[in-house]
Amino acid sequence: MFTALLDFLFPPRCPGCKDYTESPGQWCPACEEEYLAPKLFMDVDSPIEAVLCLAPYEGAVRELLHRLKFRRDEGALPYLHQLIKQCWEAADESAISGDAERFRNYLGDDPLFVPVALHPAREKERGFNQAVLLWRDFLTGWGYQWLEPLERTRETLPQYTLNKKEREENVQGAFGLRQGYAEQLASRTVVLVDDIYTTGATMNACADALKKAGPKRILAITLASGRNF
Numbered sequence: 001m002f003t004a005l006l007d008f009l010f011p012p013r014c015p016g017c018k019d020y021t022e023s024p025g026q027w028c029p030a031c032e033e034e035y036l037a038p039k040l041f042m043d044v045d046s047p048i049e050a051v052l053c054l055a056p057y058e059g060a061v062r063e064l065l066h067r068l069k070f071r072r073d074e075g076a077l078p079y080l081h082q083l084i085k086q087c088w089e090a091a092d093e094s095a096i097s098g099d100a101e102r103f104r105n106y107l108g109d110d111p112l113f114v115p116v117a118l119h120p121a122r123e124k125e126r127g128f129n130q131a132v133l134l135w136r137d138f139l140t141g142w143g144y145q146w147l148e149p150l151e152r153t154r155e156t157l158p159q160y161t162l163n164k165k166e167r168e169e170n171v172q173g174a175f176g177l178r179q180g181y182a183e184q185l186a187s188r189t190v191v192l193v194d195d196i197y198t199t200g201a202t203m204n205a206c207a208d209a210l211k212k213a214g215p216k217r218i219l220a221i222t223l224a225s226g227r228n229f
């Protein structure tokens with residue numbers, strides 16, 4: 001009833017072109033097609049074999065992530081979840097670019113999904129870890145195993161303020177494994193999840209911590225890519 005009233009007062013709109021849509025969380029088909037462009041990155045010098053990014057970090061995707069992270073506006077989430085859902089379902093049906101499907105093949109039978117950790121002080125200030133909000137319910141809903149074995153062992157500067165070299169130094173050695181988790185990671189395909197992938201410095205620092213537990217392989221998936229598509 002309350003939702004119906006809200007829909008009447010503020011009819012749902014596509015976050016891309018602002019056209020009206022049928023229900024909240026929906027993109028219009030044209031914008032969905034424009035933004036949902038899964039791309040696989042495979043850096044040779046990274047401990048991560050392959051990183052799948054679902055959309056470029058620009059326009060409406062960038063706005064939605066800003067709303068979520070800096071304005072703590074969880075109203076942005078349904079639109080971001082919709083991109084994840086569409087990508088996953090489309091990969092199932094091979095209806096989208098081959099990169100998402102290729103990534104699904106890398107996952108194997110029993111991947112273990114792990115969010116990049118925030119420092120406890122940052123998480124407290126923000127009220128949530130965006131990597132968890134974006135991915136956890138979606139992935140567990142699909143029957144995937146979710147584990148939070150990483151911890152940030154020291155505070156770091158926000159990566160977007162730094163250049164590539166500074167980013168590496170900023171996060172190097174900043175992550176560790178929480179006690180008692182190493183066994184669950186051994187010989188597993190571990191998939192790091194986060195919101196944005198740019199230089200990969202944060203992901204690589206997380207992967208270095210995970211490697212100590214002897215996983216079979218490390219992959220990663222993020223909603224957006226700050227790299228040129």
Ligand SMILES: [Zn+2]
Pocket residue numbers: 014015016017018019027028029030031032
């Ligand atoms: Zn649109």
